[in-house]
Amino acid sequence: MKTEEVTPIKIKKADSSKIEKVDFDHLTFGSVFTDHMFVCDYVNGSWGTPEIIPYQPLVLDPSARVFHYAQAVFEGMKAYRDDKDGIWLFRPDENFNRINKSSVRMAMPEFPEDYFFEGLKTLLKLDEKWIRKGEGNSLYIRPFVIATEPSVMASPSGQYKFVIICSPAQSYYGGEVRVKIADHYSRSASGGIGAAKAAANYGAQFYPTNLANKEGYQQVIWTDSNTHEYLEEAGTMNVFFRIGDKLLTAPTSDRILDGVTRKSVIAVAEANGITVEVRPVKVEEIVAAAKSGTLKEIFGSGTAAVINPVAGFGYKEDKFELPKSSDSYASMIKKAIIDIQYNRAEDPFGWRYEVR
Amino acid sequence: MKTEEVTPIKIKKADSSKIEKVDFDHLTFGSVFTDHMFVCDYVNGSWGTPEIIPYQPLVLDPSARVFHYAQAVFEGMKAYRDDKDGIWLFRPDENFNRINKSSVRMAMPEFPEDYFFEGLKTLLKLDEKWIRKGEGNSLYIRPFVIATEPSVMASPSGQYKFVIICSPAQSYYGGEVRVKIADHYSRSASGGIGAAKAAANYGAQFYPTNLANKEGYQQVIWTDSNTHEYLEEAGTMNVFFRIGDKLLTAPTSDRILDGVTRKSVIAVAEANGITVEVRPVKVEEIVAAAKSGTLKEIFGSGTAAVINPVAGFGYKEDKFELPKSSDSYASMIKKAIIDIQYNRAEDPFGWRYEVR
Known part of the structure; x- marks a missing residue:
């Protein structure tokens, strides 16, 4: 040496x-x-x-x-x-x-x-x-x-x-992802460390995720620990819901990670004329939209996969499948972000950082 | 070797x-x-x-x-x-x-x-x-x-x-201990890992404890993350409150560690004719008892100190000092447990385990 x-x-x-x-x-x-x-x-x-x-x-x-x-x-x-x-x-x-x-x-x-x-x-x-x-x-x-x-x-x-x-x-593709909406276990507490990218937030999720795996789900969408009525994040991803033409996602808080991909998704969506509502999202709202057919997409955002489309979800005893769409927001936003990352497109947001 | x-x-x-x-x-x-x-x-x-x-x-x-x-x-x-x-x-x-x-x-x-x-x-x-x-x-x-x-x-x-x-x-004595009752930060969530002796529960407490230290408190007594109305545990100790002649302590749950010293304290207290109420304990009940003079003692229980008497506590803007007593439950119960630990007394509970 x-x-x-x-x-x-x-x-x-x-x-x-x-x-x-x-x-x-x-x-x-x-x-x-x-x-x-x-x-x-x-x-x-x-x-x-x-x-x-x-x-x-x-x-x-x-x-x-x-x-x-x-x-x-x-x-x-x-x-x-x-x-x-x-x-x-x-x-x-x-x-x-x-x-x-x-x-x-x-x-x-x-x-x-x-x-x-x-x-x-x-x-x-x-x-x-x-x-x-x-x-x-x-x-x-x-x-x-x-x-x-x-x-x-x-x-x-x-x-x-x-x-x-x-x-x-390599490109991260883990097969079709179905998620379980948490109704008992929790990821973080108000006043806790959920907003920190702390090691302590991750190991704690493995056991409830194993239980979800046994029911046929790949990941858990966490809800608030007080009532389990509000959707928060998926532990390694923030989560977006498309109802009709709008995107919904939970606001960041001391329980939710302020994801870099999350904020990039919001910016790209808005730049493309999509309305993004950053507000508390109720489980019952998503279940109702799934039942009425207005729930078009669910996807996660994170560094590993950029955007991870969700094929279906479970809540308590019910299971829902999402429609397959060729013009999804997920694929449009993913392409826009990846094109910036690989220097194949303009970078109107100033997100690229040149190493060499 | x-x-x-x-x-x-x-x-x-x-x-x-x-x-x-x-x-x-x-x-x-x-x-x-x-x-x-x-x-x-x-x-x-x-x-x-x-x-x-x-x-x-x-x-x-x-x-x-x-x-x-x-x-x-x-x-x-x-x-x-x-x-x-x-x-x-x-x-x-x-x-x-x-x-x-x-x-x-x-x-x-x-x-x-x-x-x-x-x-x-x-x-x-x-x-x-x-x-x-x-x-x-x-x-x-x-x-x-x-x-x-x-x-x-x-x-x-x-x-x-x-x-x-x-x-x-050596015998663990950290000076007079004053504790702060948490009204913003939290140790654990319902459905979380608070009942586990997981590394993840400890590092998360250091920052709020540092803040309490700056206000003159050595430790924090955690409250429930939903309402901050109920007293839970002190992070490295379970907590007991003596009001009049009764001892109160929170029940274990998925947010509270099932302490070995905690259950030993309950057993020794009951064997000595002390009424122990294991039930949710409201912050306002302890504050009211402190104001009326019926709050006689607060102490923590844990392996390091066995029993750690608390000299005073703070809640929001208020500070309370506890009376000094020569016949405290804390010292009686501590002596009873230590005498069993050091093989200086009968062991009616069968707690001692002979290594050699």
């Missing part, structure tokens, strides 16, 4: 690349990682020298607080290669701002903006071969922060590690 | 002990650990050979799911040495049952009972010098389970690690 000093990031390159061993046509989401990772440690009240090092295990004391108290936040982003080998990010400022908001809610220190962007750009340039051309190909980027102080005292850690790892991804 | 084979636990002893370097008179809670740890890995649908190894860092892929989705649960227990060098645990069956209940809620595999008890006893015997005689001295035991599969897919991990680490502890 040779060591180079690039202010302020210290770079230690991998001896060789693993890329030749990777089958890019058969990738499982989030399980193959690039040759390098970005790391930066927080000790004694400040972030130390950011480093890029060969992808390698983390070595942590068994008492590190992340294991015991889930002081941990993350982000999900993607890098895209256009047809002229330009490399782009999509609204990375949103992810940067959100990881720091999440950190504040979890009593963790904010990360400096220049470390984040310089670290990310340097890492992407170093591992640029992993970002492949072509529809659906991208590099999934996972920044995360974990509490590392070795002590099981139930109080905020004094030490943290900021890490970025990257995983090549 | 020499390796011994003791069925079914594989033991690798530390070359030397760190115990001589430890200042047992000035221990910080949860930051010094004994010479050995217990580990057992879950792969391909089953738990592998349990091992005791020298205390050492965990080496995990940066994509291990515990870092990203907080699939992690734990327990808190203590071992005590009596005056005749007997070593005892307190109701360990409760901790064993609870860690598996917590695991089920977090979509994690249950751990076998014989591995747990044999592992724990073998570990305690090996590190028995770390369990010191004398009032207040104990060995704090932290069993925990973390999701280790290297993949950032948002679904349950296929690999886990069960670990037990141990930390010598």
Whole structure:
């Protein structure tokens, strides 16, 4: 390994690349990682020298607080290669701002903006071969922060590690998605951490999602924990409902993640003359619309799939199928966003961020 | 290091002990650990050979799911040495049952009972010098389970690690404790994971607790997230209120941890002729009792402090001080429980568990 000093990031390159061993046509989401990772440690009240090092295990004391108290936040982003080998990010400022908001809610220190962007750009340039051309190909980027102080005292850690790892991804298609509307289990509480992209919000959903899987649903749409009358989000996606020609989606709150794709969907829809009502959406309204035939679409929005159309949903004992449509809002909005992401269209919103 | 084979636990002893370097008179809670740890890995649908190894860092892929989705649960227990060098645990069956209940809620595999008890006893015997005689001295035991599969897919991990680490502890006294009654932030939702001893329930409390600290309170008493009208628990303790001669505490629910010390307090109180009302407790009832002078005590119950008396509390703009009493229920019940823990009294409940 040779060591180079690039202010302020210290770079230690991998001896060789693993890329030749990777089958890019058969990738499982989030399980193959690039040759390098970005790391930066927080000790004694400040972030130390950011480093890029060969992808390698983390070595942590068994008492590190992340294991015991889930002081941990993350982000999900993607890098895209256009047809002229330009490399782009999509609204990375949103992810940067959100990881720091999440950190504040979890009593963790904010990360400096220049470390984040310089670290990310340097890492992407170093591992640029992993970002492949072509529809659906991208590099999934996972920044995360974990509490590392070795002590099981139930109080905020004094030490943290900021890490970025990257995983090549293909177009995400998990088959037809049917969702279950939650009527017992909950994702988050008013006054809780639901708006933070905190690790703690995710593991909690696995058990109720397993139960839904057994009933034939792939995901759960969460409702408010007080009454289960209002639709909130799907845990890894925000959710949109099309009734007639209007799109409905729940407002963000301290229970709902302020999704980057969610706000992009709203902007693209409105720019295309679609009325978007951001307001509390009642389960009974959606059930009634499904029964009367005015419910045209349900889709989720998130970084992994951009837009994920929903084929049907279940609520208590009832099951509903959604009509199949060739001119869906979902496909129109998805195409518009993807064309911006891959630099195949104008970017009227200023969302693209050039890496190289 | 020499390796011994003791069925079914594989033991690798530390070359030397760190115990001589430890200042047992000035221990910080949860930051010094004994010479050995217990580990057992879950792969391909089953738990592998349990091992005791020298205390050492965990080496995990940066994509291990515990870092990203907080699939992690734990327990808190203590071992005590009596005056005749007997070593005892307190109701360990409760901790064993609870860690598996917590695991089920977090979509994690249950751990076998014989591995747990044999592992724990073998570990305690090996590190028995770390369990010191004398009032207040104990060995704090932290069993925990973390999701280790290297993949950032948002679904349950296929690999886990069960670990037990141990930390010598002194009598826990954090000075006078004043608590803030939550009127905005929440610990857990109905239908959520509040009843599980999941890592995810803890980090979420740090930020609101920091805010309370700034107002002069050491801890927060959480209220229900729907209305903030009912008192629930204190995050690391269950809470009891004495009005007149009665003790009140909230019933357990899917939002409240079923505390081992909590149920021990109820049993000891009732055996001593004290009426314990386990029912929803309204904030306004406690505030009214504080104003009228019938509120005699508030105390928390938990493994770390057994009983933690509360000197005062705040609710919205009001602050209340509790009377100082020489014949408090808190001190009577604490003594009764500690005498059982240290084998200084009869054990009518059958709570003591002999390690050696």
